[in-house]
Amino acid sequence: MKRLVDPRIEAIRNRFSKIKHTVMIASGKGGVGKSLIASTLSLILSQRNKTVGLLDLDLHGPVTHVLFKLDEAELKESKDGLIPPVVNGVKVMSLGLLARNRPTPISGANKRDAIREILAVTRWDSLDILVIDLPPGTGDEVLETVNLLREKSSIIAITTPSKLSITVASRLIDLLKAMKAYIAGLLENMAYLKINGTILYPLGEPKGIELAREKRINYLGKLPLDPEIPKALEQGPRKLVDTMFARELARVVEVLEGKMR
């Protein structure tokens, strides 16, 4: 049946009119620490008395609700949409809360509809910042989200020093630029490991700054491989902000604040 108008577009516009800044965390490939960065960033911003939301748009592998130790019972329904649960001051929404930890085999055009639906149905109310954990790669979900939110959002591209990651990050940046998205900068994760005062580079010497220079975007800094992280994750989100990883990310937040749209 022919669709004249999709009212979700107006619903999304209306929802996002109450959000001052939207920051999307993107990467060309999985496994670069995007969800950890998005989650920790949200917690740091919340500690700084910002009203913060965290939206996990990874349709196939949502994990932020696990990181925040949430289950579906904590997602509340209202006549005006779904109300995300609040953990440590962060409003958290993830498809994982709706999917009850089942697989989400969403294919093709259905992915774009799923993204629109989540953006239209989630009731954030007023926020200073919404952090969006995008799925890895440059598939339908990323294209749809960027298209819908491009005008009012900033993107942080994540890479590691590995050659593979740098290569796909380069392609991601090209794509985002071609889509006229605003890239706040490149952040290099797993850049070094500090053991007893010695700095090691298990994934190779950091090369993100060279990529940022080549692509003419900001280089937001380096984050460490932090052995404290697995234990902090077990203990819950409050512990995450006490890690070296979080302390380094907090420095990035200061750089980022002047660069957000």
Place this chain on the structure above:
Amino acid sequence: MHEWSLASSIVLTTKKIAEEKKVQVKGVDIVVGELSQIDLEILRDALNTLFKEELGWSIDVRIEVEKAKLKCNTCGYEFGFNEVWKQIKEVFCQDLEPGEECENPIHYVPELASSFIKCPKCGSPDLEIISGRGVWIKSIRVG
């Protein structure tokens, strides 16, 4: 249930189109996908209320339901929502009293259907929604 937020977005969208096209709206035709499991009476009441209270419009609101059709990407079988409703009930509404509504997340995100139902013929969860998802404005009647 989010019938009121749906109604609000329909009203906002209709208003925007009317302003852009500089037309007076006499009525709107809404299509509701079966997978969305919208309460049509609540949606109709919400639309009439919001058109009247937000815009001062008394217009004719017509709502029709598009039947859901799903296709299995594994065996090609096409089927309706009624064929798999039992599977939804088993997951979400086993202890439901007669007459109680079977609330489930497919109402909010119809694409989640494949997380909770499987092809009735071959059991695959690799399903595609052919029709019957979401809510949209089919046409706007103008004066």
